[in-house]
Amino acid sequence: MLIPFTKYQALGNSFIVLDRIHRRGRLKRFGQLAVDICDRTIGVGADGLLVVSGREEPYRVDIYNADGSWAEKSGNGVRIAAMHLRNRGLVDDRRCRMRTGSGDSHIRFFAGSDRQLTISASLGKAVFEAWEIPVDTSEKYFIDRRIVRDGVPHSVSAVSVGNPHLVLFCNDFDFDWKALGAKLETDALFPSRINVGFVVVCDSRHIEVRDWERGVGPTGSSGTGAAAAVVIAAVRQFTERRVSVATLAGLLDVAWDVASDEITIKGPVTFVCEGQYDRRT
Numbered sequence: 001m002l003i004p005f006t007k008y009q010a011l012g013n014s015f016i017v018l019d020r021i022h023r024r025g026r027l028k029r030f031g032q033l034a035v036d037i038c039d040r041t042i043g044v045g046a047d048g049l050l051v052v053s054g055r056e057e058p059y060r061v062d063i064y065n066a067d068g069s070w071a072e073k074s075g076n077g078v079r080i081a082a083m084h085l086r087n088r089g090l091v092d093d094r095r096c097r098m099r100t101g102s103g104d105s106h107i108r109f110f111a112g113s114d115r116q117l118t119i120s121a122s123l124g125k126a127v128f129e130a131w132e133i134p135v136d137t138s139e140k141y142f143i144d145r146r147i148v149r150d151g152v153p154h155s156v157s158a159v160s161v162g163n164p165h166l167v168l169f170c171n172d173f174d175f176d177w178k179a180l181g182a183k184l185e186t187d188a189l190f191p192s193r194i195n196v197g198f199v200v201v202c203d204s205r206h207i208e209v210r211d212w213e214r215g216v217g218p219t220g221s222s223g224t225g226a227a228a229a230v231v232i233a234a235v236r237q238f239t240e241r242r243v244s245v246a247t248l249a250g251l252l253d254v255a256w257d258v259a260s261d262e263i264t265i266k267g268p269v270t271f272v273c274e275g276q277y278d279r280r281t
Helices: 027-038 077-086 177-185 223-235
Strands: 002-009 013-021 048-054 058-063 095-100 105-113 116-125 145-149 153-160 164-169 195-203 206-213 217-219 243-249 250-258 263-277
Touching: 002 027, 002 077, 013 027, 013 077, 027 048, 027 058, 027 243, 048 077, 048 105, 077 116, 077 250, 077 263, 116 223, 116 243, 145 177, 153 223, 164 223, 177 195, 177 206, 177 217, 195 223, 206 223, 223 243, 223 250, 223 263
Parallel strands: 013 048, 058 095, 164 195, 206 243
Antiparallel strands: 002 013, 002 263, 048 058, 095 105, 105 116, 116 263, 145 153, 153 164, 195 206, 206 217, 243 250, 250 263
């Protein structure tokens, strides 16, 4: 079975787009396809699969991680899906609206081409209530809380920006943050698992982030991860609410608006390739 696909990346965070516009299909069957097609050895290779569907705007994007699990939202993923629709001529070349599993995202297109384009996406409001993130605690909020794992204390903060995130501040990245991210993702404190961001504050307008994504592992960047890092940094008064976030693959701008409380991310999206995936099972 030949499956047409298109691949994009946003600051090293790669996704394969499966175009289901004007087609019928049961979304639950795409989990295994995500595992197969995202495999970097026997598949195309990516951090996740985006299933874009609908008959008119707002089109819907369903996000599947490389392990087949479904994700509520992806800041980079929704921007990639929007670029794909723009390239197909299905949305306006200046702005559009995308539907995700945790609400609508307003998209704006800036300078670029159908190969690389600067795109912004609204991610909604941050959620701090622990039970909604969710965190298994009796406390209302889980901000700057001390946990001890393998005998090592860590100060952590949890927030949801459409999906759950744990943020840890550190002096540098000269430690095995990947091993720690893997442990924290599946910690019993987080019944739905959690994305983990390690953050170095450079100054009030600049931070650097390393991302461990739930169901994926280490990624070049994470849109919602950058948003979560800025929100927690601002809450803890380490930074302002408009911050440039340095990732392994480049810069992402994050703004947390005072008046509306809405979070917006802005950065580049790049077309990688297109083709047909031969699924033999």
